[in-house]
Amino acid sequence: MPDAGAFSRAGPDYRLTLGAGERALLARLLAELRTLLLDPHEAAAEALARLFPVVHPDDPAREAEYQRLMRDELVASRLAGIAVVEEVLAQDGPETPGVPGVPGIPGVVLDEEQLGAFMQAVNSVRLVLGTVLDVSEDDSGADDTGALAPEYHLYAFLSWVLDSAVAVASPDLDADLDADA
Amino acid sequence: MTEAPDVAILDAPSVDDATAADRPWIVLVWNDPINLMSYVTFVLQKLFGYSLPEATALMLDVHYKGKAVVASDTRERAEMHVFRLHEHGLWATLEHDA
Numbered sequence: 001m002p003d004a005g006a007f008s009r010a011g012p013d014y015r016l017t018l019g020a021g022e023r024a025l026l027a028r029l030l031a032e033l034r035t036l037l038l039d040p041h042e043a044a045a046e047a048l049a050r051l052f053p054v055v056h057p058d059d060p061a062r063e064a065e066y067q068r069l070m071r072d073e074l075v076a077s078r079l080a081g082i083a084v085v086e087e088v089l090a091q092d093g094p095e096t097p098g099v100p101g102v103p104g105i106p107g108v109v110l111d112e113e114q115l116g117a118f119m120q121a122v123n124s125v126r127l128v129l130g131t132v133l134d135v136s137e138d139d140s141g142a143d144d145t146g147a148l149a150p151e152y153h154l155y156a157f158l159s160w161v162l163d164s165a166v167a168v169a170s171p172d173l174d175a176d177l178d179a180d181a
Numbered sequence: 182m183t184e185a186p187d188v189a190i191l192d193a194p195s196v197d198d199a200t201a202a203d204r205p206w207i208v209l210v211w212n213d214p215i216n217l218m219s220y221v222t223f224v225l226q227k228l229f230g231y232s233l234p235e236a237t238a239l240m241l242d243v244h245y246k247g248k249a250v251v252a253s254d255t256r257e258r259a260e261m262h263v264f265r266l267h268e269h270g271l272w273a274t275l276e277h278d279a
Contacts, residue, residue: 026237050215053272055263070264077268116227123220123270130215137214159217170226172233173219 005164007115014115014168016088018161023108026161027089027126029154030082036128037075050127051078078124080090084117112169117164126158203276206259210250211272212243224269225251228262253278 008015018026036044037051052071056063091108110118133151166173201241210221218240225236229252242249251273252262259275 050213051267051270051271052276053267055260055267055273055275057274059275066260072262074264074267081268097272119223120221120269123216127215127270163217163219166217166223170219170223170233173222 005167006161007114007164007168010109013112014110016110016118016166018108022090022157026122027086029158030086030089030121033121033125033128034079034082037078044054047128047132055135078121081117081121081124085121087150088114088118105112115165115169119162119169122158122165126155126162129155129158202210205253206256207250207252207276207278208244208259208266209248209274209276210243210251210263211248211268211274212246213272216271218244221271224271228265230271 006016006018008017016023036048052067052074054063055066055070088108088110129151133148133155135155210225221243222233224239225231225239226233229236230245231239239249239251245276251266252259254262256275256277263273
């Protein structure tokens with residue numbers, strides 16, 4: 001049920017129902033992603049590996065040519081998407097009216113293009129976090145009580161936000177498709 | 182009588198070369214433990230216009246068989262498909278169809 005997630009429909013647009021604290025958290029994560037994208041050091045490249053996959057795994061020359069032509073464009077695309085989402089998160093829209101005793105929800109509204117940028121940016125952060133956590137197919141029982149517990153919880157939160165966005169953008173999609181591909 | 186002009190002798194393209202140039206490039210999406218199944222299905226619908234059942238079937242191939250061919254095209258267009266998939270965070274590669 002889409003309305004139970006981080007998004008709901010608002011006519012032709014979409015309403016982000018996260019509170020100010022959660023929106024600030026997303027904005028901070030996106031700022032960190034931007035810093036990482038602009039960081040030339042090897043450690044950053046390792047964390048970003050899933051954002052820049054190899055295209056021609058069997059042809060190093062062709063791969064080098066592709067990366068020479070396209071990598072900067074992909075970085076620019078990601079930075080532009082982050083900027084779009086930051087603008088959305090900075091909205092200070094009116095809250096929807098609550099009922100007596102129940103507060104309203106934040107009124108951040110996105111159009112379809114902004115929602116698309118939102119999904120791409122949030123998924124980029126998930127890819128970096130998943131790489132750092134070395135998430136694997138059988139991580140359903142991963143130890144989320146150890147030293148990396150905050151990161152695992154963050155990863156789960158981002159997964160929930162992304163799945164909510166997909167559900168509201170594609171309401172016919174099977175609600176059971178909530179595992180990792 | 183004038184001298185015969187210099188003639189450059191070019192290698193005629195072999196049948197194999199011509200055939201290779203004609204072969205399409207295929208766009209593969211690979212299984213990964215991070216991308217959500219719902220998101221992969223959504224992206225395949227959005228980028229390639231697949232119906233929900235088609236996109237779901239491709240996503241399930243990715244999940245259970247490890248990969249799926251999601252497009253077949255000229256090299257230039259196939260590279261653009263891969264670029265768009267990478268923009269969305271999917272793990273995509275190119276192969277020259279055998």
